[in-house]
Amino acid sequence: MLLRVETEGAFPAELLHAHPRGENLAERDRALTHEIVLGCLRWQGAIDALIEQVARRPVAGLDVEVRAALRIGGYQMRFLDRIPDRAAVSESVELIKSSPRRGASGFVNAVLRRLPARENRQQEAARSHPAWLLERWRKIFDESTVQRIVEANQSSPPSYLRMNRRYPAEETLRRLAEEGVIAEPTDLPYAFLLVSGKPAATACWHENRVRIQDLGSQMVVPLLDLHDGHRFLDLCAAPGGKTSQAAEIGGPGPPTFTCIDSRPCSAWRQCLLIQSPSTPRRLCLSAQRSIVSWSTFPAQVQEPWLAIRTSNGVCGPKIFRISPRSRRLSSRTPSIV
Numbered sequence: 417m418l419l420r421v422e423t424e425g426a427f428p429a430e431l432l433h434a435h436p437r438g439e440n441l442a443e444r445d446r447a448l449t450h451e452i453v454l455g456c457l458r459w460q461g462a463i464d465a466l467i468e469q470v471a472r473r474p475v476a477g478l479d480v481e482v483r484a485a486l487r488i489g490g491y492q493m494r495f496l497d498r499i500p501d502r503a504a505v506s507e508s509v510e511l512i513k514s515s516p517r518r519g520a521s522g523f524v525n526a527v528l529r530r531l532p533a534r535e536n537r538q539q540e541a542a543r544s545h546p547a548w549l550l551e552r553w554r555k556i557f558d559e560s561t562v563q564r565i566v567e568a569n570q571s572s573p574p575s576y577l578r579m580n581r582r583y584p585a586e587e588t589l590r591r592l593a594e595e596g597v598i599a600e601p602t603d604l605p606y607a608f609l610l611v612s613g614k615p616a617a618t619a620c621w622h623e624n625r626v627r628i629q630d631l632g633s634q635m636v637v638p639l640l641d642l643h644d645g646h647r648f649l650d651l652c653a654a655p656g657g658k659t660s661q662a663a664e665i666g667g668p669g670p671p672t673f674t675c676i677d678s679r680p681c682s683a684w685r686q687c688l689l690i691q692s693p694s695t696p697r698r699l700c701l702s703a704q705r706s707i708v709s710w711s712t713f714p715a716q717v718q719e720p721w722l723a724i725r726t727s728n729g730v731c732g733p734k735i736f737r738i739s740p741r742s743r744r745l746s747s748r749t750p751s752i753v
Contacts, residue, residue, distance in 0.1 A: 417449075417453050418453060418456060418457075418484045418487065418488070419480060419481065419484050421457065422480055422483070422484070423480060428453055428454060428457060451496070452488060452491060452492065452496075454572075455491050455495055455496075456487045456488060456491045458544065458570060458572075459491060459495060459540065459544050459570070460487060460544060461540075461543040461544035461545065462534075462535065462539075462540035462541075462543045462544050463486075463487050463490040463491055463494070463495075464487070464543075465535070465540075465543050466490055466494065466531055466532055466534070466535075467486050467487075467490055467527060467531070469532050470526075470527045470530045470531060470532065471486075471523075471527050479517045479520065481512060481515040481516065481517040481520075482512060482517055482520045482523070482524060484511075485508040485509075485511045485512040485515075485524050486508065486524055486527060486528065488504075488507070488508055488511065489504045489505055489507065489508030489524070489528045489531075490528065490531055492504035492507075493505070493528065493531055494531065494533075494534050495534075504528070505525060505528045505529060508524055508528060509521050509524055509525050509528075512524045537567075537570075538563065538566075538567075540570075541563075541566045541567055541569075541570045542566055544569075544570060545566060545569065550562065550566075553565060573630070574609055574610070575609075575610040575628055576602070576607055576608065576609055576610060576628070576629060576630060576631045576634065577599050577607070577608045577609075577610055577615060577626050577627065577628060577629070578606060578607060578608075578626065578627045578628075578629040578634050578657075578661060579606040579607075579608065579625065579626055580606075580624055580625050580626065580627075580664050581605075581606050581664050581665065582664055583625050585606060588620055588625045588626055589608070591618070591619065591620050591625075592613070592615065592618055592620055592626065595613070595617070595618040595619065595620075596612070596613045596614070597610070597612070597613030597614065597615050597618055597620075598610075598611040598612045598613055599611060602631065604631065604634060604635060606634075607629075607631055607634045610628070615628060616628070624660075627657060627660070629657045629661070633657060633658060634661065636658055637658050637661045637662050637665060638665070640662070642662060642665050
């Protein structure tokens with residue numbers, strides 16, 4: 417999974433919930449897999465710093481398979497208490513032996529056996545953020561605020577559920593409880609805190625009644641105040657959670673979306689299960705450019721006042737309302753809702 421995240425830009429949450437091998441794992445092994453994958457990503461900068469002290473070379477210069485094996489072993493040895501160091505080293509060595517870089521098994525073994533002790537948590541948390549991002553925050557916030565942001569980012573977040581509002585929430589909650597999923601309400605309508613259980617294994621999940629979606633992410637689409645007849649264009653729909661949410665909220669008109677790249681949008685595909693007379697349309701449009709010419713939009717989309725959702729990946733989402741008269745869409749568009 418870590419290899420796919422690094423080489424393909426795959427979404428870890430998608431892989432963890434959809435990987436076919438996960439269904440055959442025992443509950444304990446599945447939980448450990450989630451912990452290792454997400455932990456390695458969350459603390460990657462700190463783990464790499466420990467590895468580089470021993471390897472005497474940048475981790476970025478190592479083969480991707482070697483990086484993954486070292487990070488997995490390093491995370492288990494320095495960030496988990498319940499796995500003996502010798503077992504973590506052995507697993508990483510066997511992992512690299514089963515890869516095309518089997519000749520690096522001795523290197524992996526030597527680095528992990530000499531891995532230094534952890535730094536203090538404040539340094540580790542800072543190392544786990546890109547330097548450019550920390551620099552940007554320090555231009556906006558005081559140092560104590562930056563430290564609080566960094567610490568919050570490194571904490572394990574709770575999981576939240578989004579109920580499909582086309583079904584009665586009480587009925588969905590009752591059915592989830594019957595399958596062992598317990599959730600508590602939040603201040604946001606149709607958003608619930610996951611207390612226990614595996615929602616992805618329930619009938620409600622397969623019927624598109626419920627999805628796992630971060631609480632902050634669920635707050636974006638309601639800002640559009642969608643109603644019947646509105647058209648919705650999502651320029652960064654991958655994996656498509658907000659687009660499916662917009663389809664649930666909006667009227668019979670189909671939302672239109674683009675993916676940020678060519679990866680399949682599994683959450684968007686669930687839009688097709690929504691009980692609606694129409695189906696979301698997909699545009700073959702690259703959303704990676706900062707400025708998109710209006711002429712690249714299909715004729716049926718060149719209609720006034722589309723609702724647009726986009727994001728710069730750092731400062732959060734931006735929502736635009738645009739008219740064909742503007743001819744161009746950019747992050748500097750003044751008519752931000």
